Each structure stands twice: as C-alpha cells, then as structure tokens.
Amino acid sequence: MFELHQLEQLIAVAECKTLSAAAEKLHLSQPALSRSMQKLEAELQVPLFTRHKNKIELNENAKMAVDYARKILWQSRDMMEHLRAFDLSRRTIRVGSCAPMPMWDVLPVLSSLYPAMTISSEIKEEEALLQGLLDGTYQFVFLPYEITENGIQCKKYMEEHLFFSLPPGHALSGRKVLHLRDLNGETMLLYSDIGFWKKALEKEMPETHFLVQTEFSTFHELVKASVLPSFITNLAIKKEEETSNRINIPIDDPEASATFYLACSSETAKTYRKFLQYCFSD
Amino acid sequence: MFELHQLEQLIAVAECKTLSAAAEKLHLSQPALSRSMQKLEAELQVPLFTRHKNKIELNENAKMAVDYARKILWQSRDMMEHLRAFDLSRRTIRVGSCAPMPMWDVLPVLSSLYPAMTISSEIKEEEALLQGLLDGTYQFVFLPYEITENGIQCKKYMEEHLFFSLPPGHALSGRKVLHLRDLNGETMLLYSDIGFWKKALEKEMPETHFLVQTEFSTFHELVKASVLPSFITNLAIKKEEETSNRINIPIDDPEASATFYLACSSETAKTYRKFLQYCFSD
DNA sequence: GTAAGTTACGAGCGACGTAAAAATG
DNA sequence: CATTTTTACGTCGCTCGTAACTTAC
Numbered sequence: 060m061f062e063l064h065q066l067e068q069l070i071a072v073a074e075c076k077t078l079s080a081a082a083e084k085l086h087l088s089q090p091a092l093s094r095s096m097q098k099l100e101a102e103l104q105v106p107l108f109t110r111h112k113n114k115i116e117l118n119e120n121a122k123m124a125v126d127y128a129r130k131i132l133w134q135s136r137d138m139m140e141h142l143r144a145f146d147l148s149r150r151t152i153r154v155g156s157c158a159p160m161p162m163w164d165v166l167p168v169l170s171s172l173y174p175a176m177t178i179s180s181e182i183k184e185e186e187a188l189l190q191g192l193l194d195g196t197y198q199f200v201f202l203p204y205e206i207t208e209n210g211i212q213c214k215k216y217m218e219e220h221l222f223f224s225l226p227p228g229h230a231l232s233g234r235k236v237l238h239l240r241d242l243n244g245e246t247m248l249l250y251s252d253i254g255f256w257k258k259a260l261e262k263e264m265p266e267t268h269f270l271v272q273t274e275f276s277t278f279h280e281l282v283k284a285s286v287l288p289s290f291i292t293n294l295a296i297k298k299e300e301e302t303s304n305r306i307n308i309p310i311d312d313p314e315a316s317a318t319f320y321l322a323c324s325s326e327t328a329k330t331y332r333k334f335l336q337y338c339f340s341d
Numbered sequence: 342m343f344e345l346h347q348l349e350q351l352i353a354v355a356e357c358k359t360l361s362a363a364a365e366k367l368h369l370s371q372p373a374l375s376r377s378m379q380k381l382e383a384e385l386q387v388p389l390f391t392r393h394k395n396k397i398e399l400n401e402n403a404k405m406a407v408d409y410a411r412k413i414l415w416q417s418r419d420m421m422e423h424l425r426a427f428d429l430s431r432r433t434i435r436v437g438s439c440a441p442m443p444m445w446d447v448l449p450v451l452s453s454l455y456p457a458m459t460i461s462s463e464i465k466e467e468e469a470l471l472q473g474l475l476d477g478t479y480q481f482v483f484l485p486y487e488i489t490e491n492g493i494q495c496k497k498y499m500e501e502h503l504f505f506s507l508p509p510g511h512a513l514s515g516r517k518v519l520h521l522r523d524l525n526g527e528t529m530l531l532y533s534d535i536g537f538w539k540k541a542l543e544k545e546m547p548e549t550h551f552l553v554q555t556e557f558s559t560f561h562e563l564v565k566a567s568v569l570p571s572f573i574t575n576l577a578i579k580k581e582e583e584t585s586n587r588i589n590i591p592i593d594d595p596e597a598s599a600t601f602y603l604a605c606s607s608e609t610a611k612t613y614r615k616f617l618q619y620c621f622s623d
Numbered sequence: 624g625t626a627a628g629t630t631a632c633g634a635g636c637g638a639c640g641t642a643a644a645a646a647t648g
Numbered sequence: 649c650a651t652t653t654t655t656a657c658g659t660c661g662c663t664c665g666t667a668a669c670t671t672a673c
Contacts, residue, residue, distance in 0.1 A: 091664055112627090114627065123423070124420065127424070141409070396647080
C-alpha cells in the first residue's frame, strides 16, 4: 500500500508542474522526490508520468490520482482535527450559569476533584443554558428554576439573597429592610457579570446610575474605598462582614432572591458522581 | 502526519483487542506494534489507549479514530482499484461488431499499429453496439447501417456478400445464382459466431439442419473434409479459392449482403487517426 | 550554459526483532 | 506460570543527499 506522504508529494508535483520545484516546496532533494514518485507508480502499478528525457508530465492516470489524493488527505486532516477537538472536549468540564455565585462556588470544587480536567465556565441567558445542556455544550448548568426533562437530573443547589451594602453614613443605613426601588436614582457601584440579576435591576431601578466594573478585584477595592452603595449577597457576606465596615440590609423584593438549580444529564451525573455527592452532601 | 500503515495497525488492534494478536495478524513483532501505536498517538496528539500494566484498551478517541481510519483506508483501496481499472481501460482498444468479418479484418491492423495496446473485441446486437459506442464501452463499432449522431463519425467500411460453398457433386453446384431458400431443409455446416447474419438464416432457412461449430479451425477442417454445403463470403473467397475444390455460388437475397459502417467518436478518431487513415486509404 | 530528470553511491535515521523486566490472573 | 505490555539494545533497510550523467532549450 502507498503512504500519505507520497500522496502529498504527488499533489505537490501536480501543483508545481516540475519535480525540482515540488522538491524545493517539500524541503526534499529532487532525486529523492524522483525516486519516491517512481515508487508510488510501482505501488499503484500504474504509470503516472509521461517521461521525456528531461521533462515529466502528469498523464491522465495522475490527474485522477491527484483528485483521489486530495480527497484522502482532506479526510486525514479532518480526522486529526475532529479527534483533537473530541479529545479536548472529553477533558474539559463545561459549566454554564445564569449568575456568577453558584459558579464561583463550584469551580474550585471541580478543579480540585478533577485536577486533570480543564474547567470552562460561562454566564449565559437561561434559554441558551437549557439549549446547551441538551446539545452537550454544557455538562452542568445553573438555572434559577427547576426543570424536568428526560434524561436530565435537576436539584436545588443554593439560595441567593441580595443585600444593599451601604456605608454607615448613608441615609437608609438604619433600616431593617429595603426594596430595590428605595435606592432607585442613586449612584451605585456594580460588578458587570451578574447574569440574570441584571433583569431585576433594569426593571426595578431604571433611573439608577450604575458605575459598572468589569474587573471584580477593582470593583471590590472601589467598594471598600468609597461610600457608594453596592450590592452584596448572603453568600458573600460571611467573609466580608468582619473586614468591611459596611452595613448590609436585606432587600425584600421577590426579584432580589433566587433559588439556583444544578442540572446535568444522567450520563454526566454518573461520570462526575463524586462532584454531585460533594455538592449535595450538606 | 500519520501514515496509512499506522491506520491499518490501529484497526487490527481494534479488531484483535490485544497488541500481541494484532501483531501476529500483521506479521509484526509485538514490541514493534507497541511502538508504532505510541508514535501514532504522538502524531495525532491524542491518547488512544487506556494503559494498564499488562493490558491496553481502546478509549473513546480510538473508537472515533478507527471509524475515520476505516473510511480513509477504504478510500485508499478504492483509489487503487479505480486507478488500475482506468489505466487498463486506457490501454485497451475495444471493438464491437455485428458480424465477424470486419472485426477479423481490422484486429491485425490495430495490433500492429498499436502494439502496446490490448485489443478486446466482441460481437453484439446492433442496439448494444450503439449503446456501447455512446457510453464509451467501445471505441469502435461495426454496424450494418449508417448512423448520424452528434460527435460520432460513421463511414462505410466494406461490403460482404454471402455465397453458398458447395461440393462439385452437389445438385445445385451448376447454378450461377442461388437463393437462401434453395438450400432450406438441407444439412449445412455453420460457424457459430456469425453475428447479425443469424437473423437472415433463421428467417429464410428455418428448416435447415445446421451443424454448428464454435471453433473456427474445426469448422474450416470439416468444410474441407466433408461434402456438406456451407457459407462463405466474398471476403474469404480469395484465399480459399485456390486451395479448396469447392464451388462458390452467390446468393441473390438482399439479406445475404450487408454494408458495414465503422463508427467512433470524434475524440477517438483523433487519437487513432493512423488507424482510420489505414482503413479508408484504399 | 542552464535547468530538469535519472542513476549511482555512501551515510544516517528509523523501524524492526530479540531480549529483559514488570505485572496480572 | 503463562500472557501481555513496555523498555533497552543492536542490526538492517529505507530514504535521504551529494555527485555524476544525459538531455533539451
């Protein structure tokens, strides 16, 4: 049987019209290419060139052979690409979420449980998450509601409640409870990647002037260094409370609370059993 | 880039389930196969096996790779087959004829003009010849009538007239002219491959008892050694006349004469110009 | 004379087989 | 203990490059 490199060489000859030029293109000496083509002809048991004393031309056989060779090489490259992509996908865990918190909670767990795997995470709209879960784009998705779907497991993962984080001197800092509307119109610090919470803010606080920060660390520094109101959630309060001198006041609107459900296919539930055990052990 | 023999080896491993068995099947030492598979993995940049200390299993990547490999190898073998068939067809001249005479006339010319070519010849029905001429099955066909078709050349090649070949003692051997019906009911020697003439004989001599010979040489010997009537044509009479002591009487029926036309595509007319020049030079 | 192709020859890399080691059932 | 796989090592062969030769423009 012939080999792929011979087909590549044949194509090079067909494109360059001359052995010397093709040899140069292939980083090969011209005699080596000459011999290789002779060997290809012998293996195919078919002449490919009409040989004049110092010129060769591709004959009809060769033209047909080149067409086949192109197809075969294309398929071979296709095989490599798909294999690599498939292998990569097999060694990455893709997580999608409608909000950052559950993802932040889960990413360190995943990377410590599966150190060999790449973890990729995205914040997306709910429909995109559902779609991605079904078509395999995501192994795990966090949704703000429960779903029932064939072959899909879905379980309540955590609740998140928004708080206003106010400086002690703020006019409302003495209140026990607030509504989103209460700070509408003020200037607030806001971290950009808050996912589906954005909808509630746009609805209930349309006049608020948000200073949006895309870097979480700079957002965090600005909160500490300024007297601007911001949001914080029950899940972040624990580590913050001691260090910051801010007052966290719960927000009473239904839009300011969410229950996140973790969904995945039964298949991935089986392969990542340890992870799910950890998630729902407490 | 990987090579085809590595794909063959991978498939062998997939089929044999173990390196040792696959190595034996491939007439290769087991360590050589082990190394070759390692190299394939390296070239694909993708692991193909889960390696236990003294066992290997194909992983998901490998299953995908085997599917691709089968397709690629199938295409490679397909390429060889088609190339060889194409090459063979390029070096054979296929002639079809409705009767043996024009073909016998032409075959020695073809093989002397194109000694490198294989000549293949067939006697067929007219419709099959026409069809074969159009679809490329035949380069040249002899038909008993003229045709006009786009891209097809057709020219009168020769006339053939049937004679009865009678022994001197035959009751009708003195006649100047005969009709087919005149010998109907007698016993005659007949060569089998007479093509379209058969139709005339079946129509005009239905009661004749033909002793059919499939070998021309034995037919010829029997004609010489017996007193049975047979057919001969104007084209064969010249060389026969002196040697045989038979009397050849022309047959007057229109069915006993034919004009043969040589047809071929303009394309093949160009590549076999010499042959056509020879055919129509005199 | 330059450019292209084939053949000859010597060298180096790669693939092969044998042998050895490790591990499993 | 037989079977299977991997690693080590020495050898052989294939392919490469250089060189020489031939031919055509």
